[in-house]
Amino acid sequence: MYKRRTSPRPDRPLRGTGRRLGSTGTMLVAAFSLLVPACTSGGVTAATTTSTKRAAVLAPLPRAVPVALSAYYRQQLDWRDCVGPGFQCATMRAPLDYAKPEAGDVRLAVARRKATGPGERLGSLLVNPGGPGGSAVEYLESYAALGYPQAVRARYDMVAVDPRGVARSEPVECLTGPGMDTYTQTDPTPDDEAEADALVGSFRQFAKGCEARSARLLGHVSTVEAARDMDVLRALLGDERLTYVGASYGTFLGATYAGLFPGRVGRLVLDGAMDPSLSARRLNEDQTAGFETAFQSFAKDCVRQADCPLGGRGTTPGRVGENLKAFFRRLDEKPLATGDPDGRELGESLATVGVIAAMYDEAAWPELRQALNQAVEDEDGAGLLALSDSYYERDPDGRYSNLMYANAAVNCLDLPAAFSGPEQVEKALPAFEKASPVFGRGLAWAALSCTYWPVKATGAPQRIEAKGASPIVVVGTTRDPATPYPWARALASQLSSGRLLTYEGDGHTAYGRGSDCIDSAINTYLLRGTPPAEGKRCAQR
Numbered sequence: 001m002y003k004r005r006t007s008p009r010p011d012r013p014l015r016g017t018g019r020r021l022g023s024t025g026t027m028l029v030a031a032f033s034l035l036v037p038a039c040t041s042g043g044v045t046a047a048t049t050t051s052t053k054r055a056a057v058l059a060p061l062p063r064a065v066p067v068a069l070s071a072y073y074r075q076q077l078d079w080r081d082c083v084g085p086g087f088q089c090a091t092m093r094a095p096l097d098y099a100k101p102e103a104g105d106v107r108l109a110v111a112r113r114k115a116t117g118p119g120e121r122l123g124s125l126l127v128n129p130g131g132p133g134g135s136a137v138e139y140l141e142s143y144a145a146l147g148y149p150q151a152v153r154a155r156y157d158m159v160a161v162d163p164r165g166v167a168r169s170e171p172v173e174c175l176t177g178p179g180m181d182t183y184t185q186t187d188p189t190p191d192d193e194a195e196a197d198a199l200v201g202s203f204r205q206f207a208k209g210c211e212a213r214s215a216r217l218l219g220h221v222s223t224v225e226a227a228r229d230m231d232v233l234r235a236l237l238g239d240e241r242l243t244y245v246g247a248s249y250g251t252f253l254g255a256t257y258a259g260l261f262p263g264r265v266g267r268l269v270l271d272g273a274m275d276p277s278l279s280a281r282r283l284n285e286d287q288t289a290g291f292e293t294a295f296q297s298f299a300k301d302c303v304r305q306a307d308c309p310l311g312g313r314g315t316t317p318g319r320v321g322e323n324l325k326a327f328f329r330r331l332d333e334k335p336l337a338t339g340d341p342d343g344r345e346l347g348e349s350l351a352t353v354g355v356i357a358a359m360y361d362e363a364a365w366p367e368l369r370q371a372l373n374q375a376v377e378d379e380d381g382a383g384l385l386a387l388s389d390s391y392y393e394r395d396p397d398g399r400y401s402n403l404m405y406a407n408a409a410v411n412c413l414d415l416p417a418a419f420s421g422p423e424q425v426e427k428a429l430p431a432f433e434k435a436s437p438v439f440g441r442g443l444a445w446a447a448l449s450c451t452y453w454p455v456k457a458t459g460a461p462q463r464i465e466a467k468g469a470s471p472i473v474v475v476g477t478t479r480d481p482a483t484p485y486p487w488a489r490a491l492a493s494q495l496s497s498g499r500l501l502t503y504e505g506d507g508h509t510a511y512g513r514g515s516d517c518i519d520s521a522i523n524t525y526l527l528r529g530t531p532p533a534e535g536k537r538c539a540q541r
Contacts, residue, residue, distance in 0.1 A: 055277035055461045058259035061228075065235075068101045073235045077110065083141050086113045092161065092236065094229045096220050106220070108229060109168035111137045112159040113145035123266070124237045125156035125526070126230065128163075130248030130272070132223070133406035135167035136160035144245075147512070149523050156243065156526075161233050163253070165214075165221035165409055171402040172217055172409045174210040180400045181344060184392060187332065188349045188442040196422050203449045210405060211454040218455045221406065222413045227257040231264065241266030241470070243526070247509045248272045248483055249410075251474070255491060258466035265469035267526055272509035273474045275487040277463045277494065280411075280418040281428070284447040285435055286484055291443070292436035294359040294481030295321065297506050298368070307369050309376040321438045327376060328352060336381035342398055346381025352442055354387035359481040360508040408449065414459040417450035467496045471531040473522065477503045477510050499531040505540030515540070 065073050075093055082089035092108045095101040115121045129139040140160035148158065162169035175183060183202050190196040210218060230253075234242045243266040246254035251270035258265050278286070299320035302308040310323040328348045335345035344350070358368035364387075371383025393401035419425050425448050432444035450457075466472070472495050476488025485502070492498035503510035503518050510518045517538030525531050 055463045058256065058276070058462045058464045060262055060466075061260045063263055069095065069098070069232075072101075072232050075236065077236050079112075082111065086116075087141060087145070088112050088114070089137075092229075092233060094164065094225075094232055096216070098225060098228055106164045106170050106217070108164060108170075108233075109137050109162045110159070110233065111140050111161075112157050113140070113153075114157045116150075116154050119151075119155050121157070122155040122527070123157070123239045123241075123243055124159045124234075125152065126159050126161070126233070126242060126244045128160070128244075128246045128250035128253055130246070130250045131166070131403060131407055132163070132249045132253075132410035133166055133403040134249070135162050135401075135403075137162045137168055149519065152523060152526055157237070159233075159237065161229065163221070163226040163406075163410075164229060165217050165402075166406045167402060170217060172210060172221065172405045173213040173402060174206060174405040174408070175400075177394075177398040177400060178342075179205075179209065180392075180394075180404075181342065181398065184353070184388070185344065185347055185349055187347070188352065188445055189328075189332070190445065191332075199445060200422060200448070200452070204452045206408070206449070207452045207454050210409060214405075214409070215454075218409055219413070219458070221409045222458055223253055223256050223410065224260070224459065226253055226410075227260055230257055231261055234264065239266070240264070243267045245269040245271065245511070245522075245526075247511070249274065251483070251491070252276055255464045255466070255472075255495070258469050258472060258495065259462075259464040262466040262469040265466065265472065267470070267529060268472045269475065269511065269522055269525065270472065270491065271475040271511045271522075272480055272483040273476055273488040273491045274483055275490040275494075277461050277490065278487075279461050280415040280447070280450065283415075284418050284443065285428075285432060286487070287482060288432050288440050288443040289435035290481045290484040291356060291359055291439050293479055293484075294506065295324075295355075295436075295438055297362070297479055298359065298365055301362075301365060302369060305369060307373055309369065309373045318437075324355070324438055327372075331381075336375055336379055338381040338385045340382075340385060344385065346375065346385050349442075350388040351375070351381070351384050352439070353391050354384035356439065356481075357387045357391035361513075362506045408453075412450035412453040413455060413457055415450075415461065416457045417453070418447040419451055421451060422448065463494045464491070465494055465496050469495070469497050470529075471497045471499050471525075473501055473525055473531050474498050475501045475503065475510050475518070475522070477505055477507060479506045480508050482508045499534065501532045502535075502537040503540070504537060510538075 077090040079088040079090045090110045092110050093105045094108055096106050097103045127140055127144045128136045137160045140158060145158040165172040183206055186199055186202040187195050190199050241264050244254050251273040254268050254270050255276060296317045299317035303311050303313055303315045310320045331351050332348040335347040338344060338346050358364040371387055374380045374383040393403050425444055429444050432440035474488050474492040476485045478485045492500035501521055503515055511522050515538050521532040
């Protein structure tokens with residue numbers, strides 16, 4: 001559940017997908033379920049810049065709607081009351097394959113809450129919380145349509161569409177609840193060939209499950225297709241231009257829209273930005289470094305607290321990391337009891353996910369300290385298991401949302417796999433462990449998951465310039481764990497009309513997370529069309 005925009009988890013880099021985002025997604029990677037973003041205290045290396053220069057440019061689509069698609073652009077949405085007061089829902093048709101519209105449709109869930117006034121209506125504001133795999137409709141209903149600034153909600157119809165394959169839009173399905181439990185508990189850091197084979201086997205089993213349950217969709221859940229769906233929705237809403245706020249992976253979706261339809265760009269906010277020009281390998285390695293940066297901030301804060309289980313005042317962040325790694329090694333040898341009714345114990349995999357889940361938002365650090373204390377001092381893994389379950393969206397009855405399944409399906413279709421096999425992972429381990437001594441080994445192996453995907457990737461790294469588009473605001477947080485700040489800089493520089501807005505602070509994304517400076521700049525842009533001044537920076541509250 002997206003409690004609010006404080007954790008649109010993009011981007012997810014842990015077991016369950018490969019590369020990416022977060023994730024929000026999402027986000028983590030694979031053995032964890034990666035989104036694709038990350039940053040180090042020293043910034044992303046020169047390889048990022050080089051990759052950006054080499055990548056091809058996303059070409060815009062013809063401005064005129066193709067005749068074969070005209071019926072989709074002319075359909076009527078049948079709005080009905082739903083959820084709560086003021087909310088309306090509808091179902092939109094889109095072609096399964098834009099190159100072959102005759103091949104059938106996908107049905108997409110759409111929701112809105114109309115402008116409340118006062119003031120002249122400015123049109124529709126489409127929102128997406130990230131993932132890939134996060135439910136935009138749920139995000140709208142639980143937060144955006146009720147928690148965005150009143151002045152914004154007064155002037156815009158707040159709108160969301162679950163992307164194809166996500167939540168209420170013909171969701172991708174892969175494993176049963178017990179099957180997913182087994183998958184999430186597989187050792188993410190193999191110590192020998194047998195354990196490596198077991199990890200590869202889990203990736204293969206996951207992919208086979210997706211193919212068995214969702215074969216029709218797997219080749220058609222790309223970000224390009226989702227962006228084209230948004231253009232159909234824009235037309236059906238009666239808007240000449242798209243106004244949009246996307247977080248984490250939602251920035252990649254929004255930037256892709258801008259690249260395909262630059263002449264239809266209205267006011268776009270891309271918060272927690274991804275760099276679309278990077279390869280899956282580069283994205284995973286960068287995001288690994290990003291989680292290390294976030295952990296360093298957590299470690300510095302932890303040792304100042306009386307209840308830090310990883311070291312007392314004066315303990316260096318490096319030593320805190322070594323203490324956490326030692327804890328993970330103990331769990332690898334002897335998992336902890338959790339009291340879980342399904343008999344799950346806390347092993348290294350679930351504990352690592354629990355820790356990483358708390359890196360998305362510094363407000364979760366006290367909960368993480370408590371959970372670690374419970375595990376270290378009382379040998380009770382319940383707290384870390386709860387954090388992991390929240391990350392995976394597993395309910396108390398053992399059911400999982402489709403977030404991780406959609407996350408994998410989109411990530412593995414958008415970019416070729418990071419590695420061709422375990423041998424390449426072994427060679428990459430030093431680089432990943434340098435990026436993150438704490439998380440690097442597990443995240444390197446996690447990046448192997450797309451290698452066994454049943455559908456060949458249709459996307460590739462590419463620069464997005466969106467020449468001719470109206471000003472686009474790109475928001476970057478300097479210590480964002482999932483979407484590293486250098487990615488925001490890179491995307492803003494690629495976009496012909498990009499305007500970078502910087503938040504100097506911790507956590508994933510910035511809008512609506514307590515910075516009056518950030519919120520004021522974005523609200524002014526949404527309401528007046530005036531982007532922030534070039535180079536504007538906002539300090540942490």
